[in-house]
Amino acid sequence: MTTPSDASAELGLGLNVHDVDAVADRRDELADAVRDHAGTIAYQLARLQGGDYGRIELSTPGGEWTVKHEAGELEFLLFSPNRGSDTYVVSTKQPPDPAGLAAALDDYANMVAAWNDHVESLSGVLDDVIAEFPDPASTEGVVAERDRVLDAVRETCSVIAGEIYRYEADDYGTFTARVSGDRWELKWEEGSVSYLRVGGSNGVYLLSQYAAPAAPDVREYADRFPAFVEAYNEFVAGVESDLARVELR
Structure with a gap:
C-alpha cells in the first residue's frame, strides 16, 4: 500500500507528512488520567447532591469548569476558558483537541482546588442542626x-x-x-x-x-x-x- 509520504516522493514534491500517532497517544494518555481523577469528583458530587443526575460549575483564574455526572459516573468535564473555545476534556463523544487539552490541563489544578474549597465551605454547616422533632399528629x-x-x-x-x-x-x-x-x-x-x-x-x-x-x-x-x-x-x-x-x- 502506498502511503502519502511515498506518493509525494514518487511525484518529486519533496513533502513529508508527520506522523500524529505520538501526539494522539499522549493526548489519550492524559485524557484517561483526567477521566480517572475527575471521576472521583463526580462520585463525590453525586453523594453530595443525592441524585442520579447532577452538575456543578467551578470558577478558576483560567475560566469555568463544569462537572456533570450520571448515577455517580463522570458524564463530561467541560473547560470554558476566559479566552478561546470550550474544550470537553472528558466526554462520551470524542477525545479533546490536543491544544485545547493542553490549555485545560494548565488550569486543572485550580479546578481541583475550587472543588476542595467548595467542599470545605460546607464543612460543619449541619453541626448545629437539631434532629429532634415534635411528634406528628395522627389522622x-x-x-x-x-x-x-x-x-x-x-x-x-x-x-x-x-x-x-x-x-x-x-x-x-x-x-x-x-x-x-x-x-x-x-x-x-x-x-x-x-x-x-x-x-x-x-x-x-x-x-x-x-x-x-x-x-x-x-x-x-x-x-x-x-x-x-x-x-x-x-x-x-x-x-x-x-x-x-x-x-x-
Missing part, C-alpha cells in the same frame, strides 16, 4: 370519621344504583340531579356504584374506585347528600315504575 380519628360517613353514603348509593340498574336494564349508566346549583352524578356498573361525583368533570369524587376525598369535602357535601337522595325519590315518583324509594337511616 386515625379523622380517617375513621370520614370512612363512617362515606360508608353510609355508599350504602345508600348502592341501593339507588341497584334500583336504577333494574329500571334501566343496562349494564352501565348514570343518574344525575342538580342540588343547590351543583351537578351530582351517580354512575353504576352492573348495579354497583362506580362513583358519585359533585360538580361536573372537574368536581369532587365523594365515592370512587381510587381514592377517598378530603375530609373538608366530605364535611361540605355530606350535608347536601340528603337533597340528592330526595331528588332521586322525586325521579322515582315521576316515572311509572315499581322503583323503591330510598329512606336515609
Whole structure:
C-alpha cells in the first residue's frame, strides 16, 4: 500500500507528512488520567447532591469548569476558558483537541482546588442542626370519621344504583340531579356504584374506585347528600315504575 509520504516522493514534491500517532497517544494518555481523577469528583458530587443526575460549575483564574455526572459516573468535564473555545476534556463523544487539552490541563489544578474549597465551605454547616422533632399528629380519628360517613353514603348509593340498574336494564349508566346549583352524578356498573361525583368533570369524587376525598369535602357535601337522595325519590315518583324509594337511616 502506498502511503502519502511515498506518493509525494514518487511525484518529486519533496513533502513529508508527520506522523500524529505520538501526539494522539499522549493526548489519550492524559485524557484517561483526567477521566480517572475527575471521576472521583463526580462520585463525590453525586453523594453530595443525592441524585442520579447532577452538575456543578467551578470558577478558576483560567475560566469555568463544569462537572456533570450520571448515577455517580463522570458524564463530561467541560473547560470554558476566559479566552478561546470550550474544550470537553472528558466526554462520551470524542477525545479533546490536543491544544485545547493542553490549555485545560494548565488550569486543572485550580479546578481541583475550587472543588476542595467548595467542599470545605460546607464543612460543619449541619453541626448545629437539631434532629429532634415534635411528634406528628395522627389522622386515625379523622380517617375513621370520614370512612363512617362515606360508608353510609355508599350504602345508600348502592341501593339507588341497584334500583336504577333494574329500571334501566343496562349494564352501565348514570343518574344525575342538580342540588343547590351543583351537578351530582351517580354512575353504576352492573348495579354497583362506580362513583358519585359533585360538580361536573372537574368536581369532587365523594365515592370512587381510587381514592377517598378530603375530609373538608366530605364535611361540605355530606350535608347536601340528603337533597340528592330526595331528588332521586322525586325521579322515582315521576316515572311509572315499581322503583323503591330510598329512606336515609
